[in-house]
Amino acid sequence: MKRLIICLVFIGFAELVQAQSNCACESMQDFIAQRDFDSTAKHKSFNLWKFAKTLEKDKSPRCVAFSYQLKAQVQIKNGQFEDAKRSLDREKFILDSVRCKSAAYVENNLTLGELLMLQGDYPGSIDAYSKTVRILQRSGNNAMLSRAYLGLSGSYGRSKDKEKAKYYANLAYPIVRVLSDNETKIDLLAQLSSRYYKLYQLEKDKAFLDSALNTVSFSYVLAKKMEYSESYLQIYNLFEDHAYYNRNYRLALKYLDSALMQTNPDYHWKERGAIYGDISDIYLELKRYDKAYQFADSNLVYAQKIGDPYDVTNALELLYNCAKLSGEYERALVVYEDLSKMKDSVLKIQNDRAFSQLSEKYHRVRKEKSDAEYEQDRRLLQQQQQIGHLKWRLIFVGSIIFALLGAYVLMVFRQKSIKQKQKRLEIQQRLNKARINPDFIFNALSQLQNAEPGQNGDYKKKIQSFSKLLKQVLDSTHDDFMTLDREIEFLTFYLTLQRDRSKHAFNFSFEVDEQLDPSNVCLPTMILQPFVESTVLDGFSNLNKVGELTIRFKLRGLNELAIIIEDNGKGLKAIDSSRASEIINDRLYLLNKLNKTSSSYLIREKTGGGVSVEIFIPLITKAYAEELKKEGF
Numbered sequence: 306m307k308r309l310i311i312c313l314v315f316i317g318f319a320e321l322v323q324a325q326s327n328c329a330c331e332s333m334q335d336f337i338a339q340r341d342f343d344s345t346a347k348h349k350s351f352n353l354w355k356f357a358k359t360l361e362k363d364k365s366p367r368c369v370a371f372s373y374q375l376k377a378q379v380q381i382k383n384g385q386f387e388d389a390k391r392s393l394d395r396e397k398f399i400l401d402s403v404r405c406k407s408a409a410y411v412e413n414n415l416t417l418g419e420l421l422m423l424q425g426d427y428p429g430s431i432d433a434y435s436k437t438v439r440i441l442q443r444s445g446n447n448a449m450l451s452r453a454y455l456g457l458s459g460s461y462g463r464s465k466d467k468e469k470a471k472y473y474a475n476l477a478y479p480i481v482r483v484l485s486d487n488e489t490k491i492d493l494l495a496q497l498s499s500r501y502y503k504l505y506q507l508e509k510d511k512a513f514l515d516s517a518l519n520t521v522s523f524s525y526v527l528a529k530k531m532e533y534s535e536s537y538l539q540i541y542n543l544f545e546d547h548a549y550y551n552r553n554y555r556l557a558l559k560y561l562d563s564a565l566m567q568t569n570p571d572y573h574w575k576e577r578g579a580i581y582g583d584i585s586d587i588y589l590e591l592k593r594y595d596k597a598y599q600f601a602d603s604n605l606v607y608a609q610k611i612g613d614p615y616d617v618t619n620a621l622e623l624l625y626n627c628a629k630l631s632g633e634y635e636r637a638l639v640v641y642e643d644l645s646k647m648k649d650s651v652l653k654i655q656n657d658r659a660f661s662q663l664s665e666k667y668h669r670v671r672k673e674k675s676d677a678e679y680e681q682d683r684r685l686l687q688q689q690q691q692i693g694h695l696k697w698r699l700i701f702v703g704s705i706i707f708a709l710l711g712a713y714v715l716m717v718f719r720q721k722s723i724k725q726k727q728k729r730l731e732i733q734q735r736l737n738k739a740r741i742n743p744d745f746i747f748n749a750l751s752q753l754q755n756a757e758p759g760q761n762g763d764y765k766k767k768i769q770s771f772s773k774l775l776k777q778v779l780d781s782t783h784d785d786f787m788t789l790d791r792e793i794e795f796l797t798f799y800l801t802l803q804r805d806r807s808k809h810a811f812n813f814s815f816e817v818d819e820q821l822d823p824s825n826v827c828l829p830t831m832i833l834q835p836f837v838e839s840t841v842l843d844g845f846s847n848l849n850k851v852g853e854l855t856i857r858f859k860l861r862g863l864n865e866l867a868i869i870i871e872d873n874g875k876g877l878k879a880i881d882s883s884r885a886s887e888i889i890n891d892r893l894y895l896l897n898k899l900n901k902t903s904s905s906y907l908i909r910e911k912t913g914g915g916v917s918v919e920i921f922i923p924l925i926t927k928a929y930a931e932e933l934k935k936e937g938f
Contacts, residue, residue, distance in 0.1 A: 328366075328367050328400075328403055328404075328405035328406065328409055329365065329367055330360075330363070330365045330367040330368040330371060332359075332360060332363065332368055333360070333367065333368055333371040336356065336371075353375045353378060353379050354375070354376065354379050356372075356375060357372040357373075357375035357376045357379075358372070359372075360372035360375070366399050366402065366403045367399075367400075367403070367405065367409070369399060370395075370396045370399035370400050370409075371396070371412070373392040373393070373395045373396040373399070374392070374393070374396050374412050374413060374416060376388075376389075376392045377389040377390075377392035377393045377396070377416050377420070378416060380392060381416070381419060381420055381423065384575075384611075384613065386420060386423065386424055389416075389420050390420060393413055393416060393417050393420065396413050397410070397413055400413070407440050408440055408444060410436070410440075411437055411440055411441065411444075411446075411449060414433045414434070414436045414437040415433075415434070415437050415449065415452060415453060415456065417430075417433040418430045418431075418433035418434040418437070418453075418456045418460070419456060421433060421460075422456065422459055422460045422463065425463075427460045427461075427463055427464040428464075430456070430460040431457060431460045431461065431464075434453050434456040434457045434460065435457070437449075437453045438450065438453045438454070438457070441453060447480045447483075447484060447863065448484060448489050448490075448493070450480060451477045451480045451481045451484070451493050452493065452496075454473045454474075454476045454477035454480070455473070455474070455477050455493065455496045455497060455500060457469070457473040458470045458471075458472075458473035458474040458477065458500045458503075459499075459500060459503070461473065462500065462503040462504065462507065463503075465507065467504070467507045467508055470500070470503065470504060470507070471504055474497065474500045474501065474504065475822070477493075477497055477500075478497060479820055479863070480863065481493045481494060481497055483863065486527055486530070486531065487531070488531065488533050488535075488536070490527065491524050491527050491528050491531070491533055491536050492536065492539075494520050494521070494523055494524035494527070495520075495521060495524050495536065495539050495540060495543060497520050498516075498517045498518075498520040498521035498524065498543050499517075499543060501513045501514070501516045501517035501520060502514075502517045502543070502546050502547075502550070505517065505550065514547060514550055514551070517543070517546070517547060518544075518547045521540055521543040521544060521547070524536070524540055524543075525540050525544075528540060534567070537563075537564075537567045538564055538567040538568060538573075538576060541560045541561070541563045541564035541567065542560070542561075542564050542580075544560045545557045545560035545561050545564065545583065548560060549583075549587065552590075554587045554590055554591055557583075557587055558584065558587055561580050561583055561584050561587075564576075564580055565577065565580050568580070574607045574610050574611050575607070575611055575616075577603075577607050578603075578604050578606075578607030578608050578610075578611070578616065578620070579604075581600045581601070581603040581604040581607065582600075582601070582604040582619075582620065582623060584600040585597045585598075585599075585600040585601040585604060585623055585627065586623070588600065589626070589627065589630065592630075594627055594630050594631030594632075595631065597627045597630075597631075598624065598627040598628060598631060598633075601620070601623045601624040601627045602624060604620045604623060604624075605617070605620035605621065605623075605624055608620040621640060621643055624640050625637055625640045625641055628640055784830060785829065785830060785930075785933075785934060786827040786828065786829060786830065786925065786930040786933070786934070787827065787828055787829075787830045788823065788824055788825070788826065788827055788828075788927065789817065789821065789823040789824075789826040789827070789828060789858060790823035790824050792828050792833065793815050793817075793823065795834075796813075796815075796833060796834065796837060796856070797815075799834060799837070799838075800813045800837065800841065800854070803838075803841045803842075804841075807841070807845075809845050809846060809847065809848055809852065810851050810852065811841065811845045811848075811851060811852030811853065811854060812851060812852065812853055812854070813853075813854040813855070813856070814854075814855050814856070815855075815856050815857075815858075816855065816856070816857040816858070817857075817858045818858060818859045818860045820860045821858060821860055821866075825926050825927050826858075826866065826924065826925065826926065827925045827926065827927060827929075827930040828866075828868075828922070828925070829892045829895075829896060829922070831888065831892075832888070832889055832892050832920065832922075833856065833868065833870065833920075835885030835888045835889070836870050836885045836889075836918050837854070837856075837870065838885070839880045839885050840852075840854055840870070840872045840874055840880065840916065841854070843874070843875070843880035844872050844874025844875050844876075844880050844915070844916060845872070845874050846875075848874060848875065850873070852872065852873060852874060853872065853873045854870075854871075854872045855869075855870075855871045855872075856868070856869070856870050856871075857869040857871075860924065861921070863924075864923055864924045865921060865922070865923060865924060866921070866922050866923070866924045866925075867919065867920070867921055868919070868920040868921075868922070869917065869918070869919050869920075870916075870917070870918040870920075871911070871915065871916070871917045871918075872915045872916055873913075873914055873915040874914075874915050874916060875914075876910050876911075876914060876915065876916060877908070877909075877910045877916055880916065886908070889906055889920070893905070893906065893922070896922065896923075902922075902923045904920075904921060904922045904923065905920075905921050906918065906919060906920040906921065907919045
């Protein structure tokens, strides 16, 4: 029996090792490491395509899958969207065949999100980027996480969802800013600047223009420092956007001239055509119709070189507007005839494309694969069959043994789960009982009862503050998290009432790191109030000076929040921090258990007198707090 169990374990381990080897590709890892440090590789389509062809010949299925990823990136850059979609589908099919972990799909989802956004499928793009975010938030790859955030901001911006576009741009900003200075950071800063311009178009808020200019300026400084000339074309275009939106057309023309100098007439056809179109638009604004017509004609030349009917149609429309506004109606009529024919062609293409897509969906299952694709499929299936044959020979006996082992393991885990759940319930009950000291509520009510409304002008204000305080306490019994601004509001009510009813004077203040958004950062409820209560009741009692209480909220690194509570009271010997320590121990136990983190706190006596409490917890956003709540925090 022991030998049989060992044999089955060995088979399972061998299968796991085989699956992991199928999902490994050393060449891909070397490329990604180089790309994350130096993104110039992705600007050179020829090199990407050449590397993809090399990976196709590799024996590893993961390398073959990544070759289709690289092909899709080149095809998107060249506007070959249908080919890019087929390449991405092919990559996903291979990853599914070798059963890779979810992290292997990050590149596929990121590129798919970009493709769908360019095709106008914003819901699909958002879904692809969201899948990537959920994986990357745990992996710590900030460069790719910021790409996903920027992609979500772009997709929401194009679908006119201003709030979510702004939300994800704000999430990307601090991550991009702290990346190491390299080419990837320069590209991401440029993308972030582009998102700010989109937000300006949606809200017409000048603050977004300032943010866009600051971001692209930072990108330009880094690009010059690192001599990253490939980024100048995009950077100058972004500078031109700022000048154009501020109606500084002369400066905008200078930036477009600088951008034009960064292009190569032999292969930058699309970029040069776009620049000429922008120059023509500016001359139209300046009512220089002769110049506008000249550059619109150059725009048409490059559109015809590319051969995209949509670009040709847009170029003809610009040329027609220039001719009409300049009063050359005969020329405008000739252009209009070409424009009408082109619009008919575009409509036909759209109809043909829609029919082709429907036909492709209908015949996709029956479509014959090419010989090369069939050979790759056959090789992958053979690998799976070799593992499957060995597995099914022992499946009958193995299933019985695994069933028994499974029942035993399930029973052990069930008992462990029940114990953990019981412990959580006990802790939750203790926390619900310790929401706030009942003596405080009784004394506050007694004070309000003894006060006469006519004698005290702020009587109604005290009643209102006390009501809000009680509401916050009651709300916290079913809300495990509270936003930072609500926590500050709650503590303000509490400390104000304590100061009003106590005989000793004290001051209090709050300091929030400027990198934190108080309305989006969340704290576990009632984590600070017990310490504040100990300070006010014990630390400031019979103090021969005015008490000073300061609560600071600081961002440490990217994902940790530090909370420092400092006072100038009597020190640790004068206060009883046992209740506060018990509450925070319970809170941090639940948080660490669910979040798999190492939250901690430290209580120490300050050298000059007073107590300092330092609490370190993971940075929790509103969205993450909702996830924790669903998982049972």
